[in-house]
Amino acid sequence: MLLSAFIFGLVSSLHCIGMCGPIAMMLPVDRNNPAKKVIQILLYHSGRLTAYASLGLVFGILGKGLYLAGLQQQMSIIAGILMIAIVLIPEKILARYNFSKPVYRIISKVKSSLGQQFKKKSYKALFTIGLLNGFLPCGLVYAALFGAIAMQNETLGVVYMVLYGLGTIPMMSMVVYFSNWISLPIRNKIGKVIPYVAVCIGMLFILRGLGLGIPYISPGNMSLFVRGEAHCG
Template identity: 60%
Template structure:
């Protein structure tokens, strides 16, 4: 399942460019020193991965809480179904919903802070920008977070999100060094593959929750511990 996070990040990189690309282009990188530029870009990416890891840890903790109720398999199935449903529902039915207004308020504050940091050139700027960048809204990040919940563990949830972020690093780095390297046609074809792959991941989570006994894919649930009814009496 961790592999799905990496592939989701790799395939979704073009989608991420819509939100993170402009920020990456605006980074105050040192254009005269290649080594320093690479170091600054690496710090920016590390900040993003750190943010994803923190978010994944929190959602993994949520998944662990749900797993304590003995519903981890049902949770995996439910998350798989939710992934598929979210792909099928047009975005216009989700955007602008009143329940999301508090989230939009937080996003506005993050964007304001990002704007202020982009004007600076201090060493810590790139880490801060990357970290804040990780909290910006992105449909693929939301899908990855569903996967983090399904992990049922804070550490595994954080690791899942960091692997997802790692998958976005190659393309995000390439566009900084080679602007306009992808034609509109190529971008369009890859964008069409993203929903298909999200559906495939959703199916994998459903299969995982069914406990079909397939190693590494759908392991059987561990049998409940049997409680012995025998009571031993000890004479004083």
């Protein structure tokens, strides 16, 4: 299941080109020093990974609470359904029910701070841009967080989201280097792959929760995921 996080991140990055691509294109990196530019881009990604890891920790703890409540199988099924729903429901409908409204003021401050960081060219600013970028609202990040909840463990929740973030790095880095090559028609074409992959990953979580006795995919026992701690009877 952890491998699915990296694959989901890799495919999600096709969507990121349209949403976060402009941020990557405007990064205050040194265009004349290739070595320095690589370090600056890595700092930006490190910031994003830190944000994803923080979210993974919070949602992993939530998942652990649900696990202790004996809801591990139901949780996996619900997580799979929600992951599928997010990519299949038209964005126009989701826009009517903006889940970010309760924290709108916080998001506004994040966007404002993000804009201020672009005026700077320090290494700290690049890390901060990535950090703030990682906390911006994104439907596919929300879908990944459902996977983090289903990990039922704070450590695995962090690992899941870090792997998701690592999957987004190749394409997001290409945006910085080949921004002119990745045109809107190309983004639209490759973006059509996202729903298919998200549905497949969502189905894996659903099968996992059903406990059909299929090795590695849908084990029949209640210990659906590798646990970080021992449980003694």
